[in-house]
Amino acid sequence: MDRPAEFALIRRWLTGMDQGAGVVLGVGDDAAVLAPPADRHLVMTVDTLVSGTHFPEDADARDIGHRALAVSLSDLAAMGATPLWALLALTLPTADEPWLARFVDGFSAQARSHGVALVGGNLSRGPLTASVQLTGHVPCGQWLSRGGARPGQLLMVSGTPGDAAGGLALWNSAPSPDRDALLARYLRPSARVALGQAALGVAAAAIDISDGLLDDLAHLCEASGCGVDVQREALPLSPALLACFGRMRATQMALRGSDDYELLLACAPESLPALQRAAAELVCPLTVIGRFETSAGIRINGEPLADTGAGGFRHF
Amino acid sequence: MDRPAEFALIRRWLTGMDQGAGVVLGVGDDAAVLAPPADRHLVMTVDTLVSGTHFPEDADARDIGHRALAVSLSDLAAMGATPLWALLALTLPTADEPWLARFVDGFSAQARSHGVALVGGNLSRGPLTASVQLTGHVPCGQWLSRGGARPGQLLMVSGTPGDAAGGLALWNSAPSPDRDALLARYLRPSARVALGQAALGVAAAAIDISDGLLDDLAHLCEASGCGVDVQREALPLSPALLACFGRMRATQMALRGSDDYELLLACAPESLPALQRAAAELVCPLTVIGRFETSAGIRINGEPLADTGAGGFRHF
Numbered sequence: 001m002d003r004p005a006e007f008a009l010i011r012r013w014l015t016g017m018d019q020g021a022g023v024v025l026g027v028g029d030d031a032a033v034l035a036p037p038a039d040r041h042l043v044m045t046v047d048t049l050v051s052g053t054h055f056p057e058d059a060d061a062r063d064i065g066h067r068a069l070a071v072s073l074s075d076l077a078a079m080g081a082t083p084l085w086a087l088l089a090l091t092l093p094t095a096d097e098p099w100l101a102r103f104v105d106g107f108s109a110q111a112r113s114h115g116v117a118l119v120g121g122n123l124s125r126g127p128l129t130a131s132v133q134l135t136g137h138v139p140c141g142q143w144l145s146r147g148g149a150r151p152g153q154l155l156m157v158s159g160t161p162g163d164a165a166g167g168l169a170l171w172n173s174a175p176s177p178d179r180d181a182l183l184a185r186y187l188r189p190s191a192r193v194a195l196g197q198a199a200l201g202v203a204a205a206a207i208d209i210s211d212g213l214l215d216d217l218a219h220l221c222e223a224s225g226c227g228v229d230v231q232r233e234a235l236p237l238s239p240a241l242l243a244c245f246g247r248m249r250a251t252q253m254a255l256r257g258s259d260d261y262e263l264l265l266a267c268a269p270e271s272l273p274a275l276q277r278a279a280a281e282l283v284c285p286l287t288v289i290g291r292f293e294t295s296a297g298i299r300i301n302g303e304p305l306a307d308t309g310a311g312g313f314r315h316f
Numbered sequence: 317m318d319r320p321a322e323f324a325l326i327r328r329w330l331t332g333m334d335q336g337a338g339v340v341l342g343v344g345d346d347a348a349v350l351a352p353p354a355d356r357h358l359v360m361t362v363d364t365l366v367s368g369t370h371f372p373e374d375a376d377a378r379d380i381g382h383r384a385l386a387v388s389l390s391d392l393a394a395m396g397a398t399p400l401w402a403l404l405a406l407t408l409p410t411a412d413e414p415w416l417a418r419f420v421d422g423f424s425a426q427a428r429s430h431g432v433a434l435v436g437g438n439l440s441r442g443p444l445t446a447s448v449q450l451t452g453h454v455p456c457g458q459w460l461s462r463g464g465a466r467p468g469q470l471l472m473v474s475g476t477p478g479d480a481a482g483g484l485a486l487w488n489s490a491p492s493p494d495r496d497a498l499l500a501r502y503l504r505p506s507a508r509v510a511l512g513q514a515a516l517g518v519a520a521a522a523i524d525i526s527d528g529l530l531d532d533l534a535h536l537c538e539a540s541g542c543g544v545d546v547q548r549e550a551l552p553l554s555p556a557l558l559a560c561f562g563r564m565r566a567t568q569m570a571l572r573g574s575d576d577y578e579l580l581l582a583c584a585p586e587s588l589p590a591l592q593r594a595a596a597e598l599v600c601p602l603t604v605i606g607r608f609e610t611s612a613g614i615r616i617n618g619e620p621l622a623d624t625g626a627g628g629f630r631h632f
Contacts (some may be wrong), residue, residue: 005393024357024457024459025459028539029395029461029462029463029539030361030391030392030394030462030522030523031360031361031391031392031394031395031397031452032359032360033357033358033359033395033454033459034357034358034359034360035357035358035456036352036358041340041349041350041351041491042349042350042351043347043348043349043350043399044347044348044350044403044435044436044447044451045346045347045348045403045436046403046404046405046436046437046447047405047438048407048438048440048442048447050407050440050441050443051442052442053440053441053442054440075346075347076346076347076467078346078347079345079346079347079349081347085360087360087361087362087449089362089363089364089405089447089449092362102438119360120360120361120362121362122362122363122447124364124366124369124370124445125366125369126364126367126368126369126400126443126445127366127442127443127445129407129442129443129445131362131405131438131447133362133403133405135360135451136347138349139527140351141340143341143349145341146346147345147347148343171471184590198352206346207346208346223344224343243448249458256565294625305589311617
């Protein structure tokens with residue numbers, strides 16, 4: 001691919017998504033110029049998807065585009081932030097225009113539905129990776145942290161964890177309504193941005209489940225300086241997951257499977273009704289699955305977790 | 317590498333560089349929280365280095381770390397912005413701690429010297445790539461754009477272009493003072509951040525030379541809607557480049573070689589003394605090499621450029 005064609009690619013695919021709040025100068029100069037919202041703190045995160053590590057090499061480019069943005073949106077959701085601006089660094093083995101068209105299609109649909117403007121991009125030749133940096137905002141001094149859970153508070157999870165792991169396990173299986181529903185949850189996760197925003201000022205702590213419920217819960221407990229007891233029977237398992245894997249394996253997937261991009265929330269019992277009402281208005285399942293305790297560590301039905309190291313996502 | 321070790325890596329290597337202006341919450345939660353400076357616009361860019369494409373596979377990790385930040389700093393320099401916050405997305409084939417230590421060493425030295433705080437990071441297993449997203453600030457409504465050059469204005473270049481291309485061409489050559497000096501210019505470019513800031517409000521347009529002087533000059537002319545005549549003899553060639561390659565090849569490298577990370581600036585003749593004085597105070601070479609004209613396109617000593625497509629950097 002010669003140089004003019006490469007610039008045409010950047011122009012064609014990375015512009016046109018740069019309209020949004022505070023965008024003074026979008027894609028096309030050495031950098032974007034942005035007006036931060038008044039009296040707000042900014043919230044920033046970066047996440048990278050690597051082909052063969054974070055998605056199967058034969059995944060549809062549209063799903064990769066969706067997912068590249070969704071995983072960063074999930075980080076902002078866990079902070080209670082409102083998304084604003086994204087920068088995309090994409091490395092591609094070849095300048096495959098149909099692939100790019102599908103990637104952009106998935107990415108921009110996610111961007112539109114969350115009001116995100118793509119304000120900068122970088123296209124390089126290399127192994128397939130997509131790195132998305134995302135900026136959002138919160139009221140000054142107010143965000144959902146991992147460190148706010150306290151003994152006596154309740155632990156909640158959004159959605160039906162385990163579905164993504166179930167979908168990935170069925171990647172090469174024959175299509176069926178249940179398998180397709182689970183696979184969609186893996187390929188096109190719905191970052192819980194609205195729930196995170198609603199939980200701001202109500203929940204005491206939050207983290208998103210990217211690496212597995214127990215792994216991310218362990219981070220939350222560690223940051224909060226307390227422990228938790230999870231009720232196994234309270235885990236919200238989807239009918240599709242139960243149908244495909246049975247209760248025992250479904251439970252294991254819900255506890256250990258990665259890629260759910262659901263939220264774990266901690267809240268005081270008296271704040272529960274407000275949180276449940278907000279979730280109901282968003283038609284977002286939110287289930288109490290445990291209670292925080294003084295004693296460090298994670299217990300399941302009172303039994304200390306025997307951490308075998310199995311499951312959860314390994315970055316390395 | 318098991319999971320606890322991976323988190324230890326993130327903690328060890330991506331924290332401790334997160335002190336800086338406006339950093340409310342650094343590395344360690346789902347995202348960073350930042351207080352934007354009052355009455356400023358933000359400037360954002362992202363750049364990715366891919367092993368084997370943007371640097372030789374056997375390059376020193378310290379130089380890769382330096383370079384990963386420098387190329388993004390150069391984008392901010394071209395906007396006249398003051399750097400603030402960086403996010404780093406690193407993919408590595410293995411969790412090689414000595415490699416990471418050297419990478420961080422080079423990255424953090426650059427960060428310190430430009431007052432940049434690393435506020436977020438992502439470590440993934442994959443082919444070696446380093447993507448740096450950088451945020452800076454400018455006075456509201458005031459930035460150096462590519463589109464501000466006008467006929468009659470002067471074209472200037474900082475530093476001695478071509479050195480980086482010369483250094484790369486001598487990658488496998490025997491060490492010598494000239495070869496080592498050129499190679500250092502390739503491996504550890506100095507983003508002209510202070511010059512860009514000094515040019516803000518004085519220069520009419522700016523772009524950084526990452527892809528080659530003529531290629532980037534073409535972007536500047538196109539964005540500005542004018543052309544330019546470059547004086548070949550005015551090109552500032554370094555003694556090392558001349559000694560290693562002779563005038564003809566050195567000139568070609570200065571015009572077509574990539575990776576210089578110098579600035580091209582446009583300014584009205586009456587603004588030249590102010591810009592020259594500012595550059596002198598920064599001990600930054602700044603040389604007038606041409607004049608913008610009404611007629612579109614690039615000319616060299618009055619001759620229209622025969623663009624053979626040779627030289628310059630190909631992203632694909």
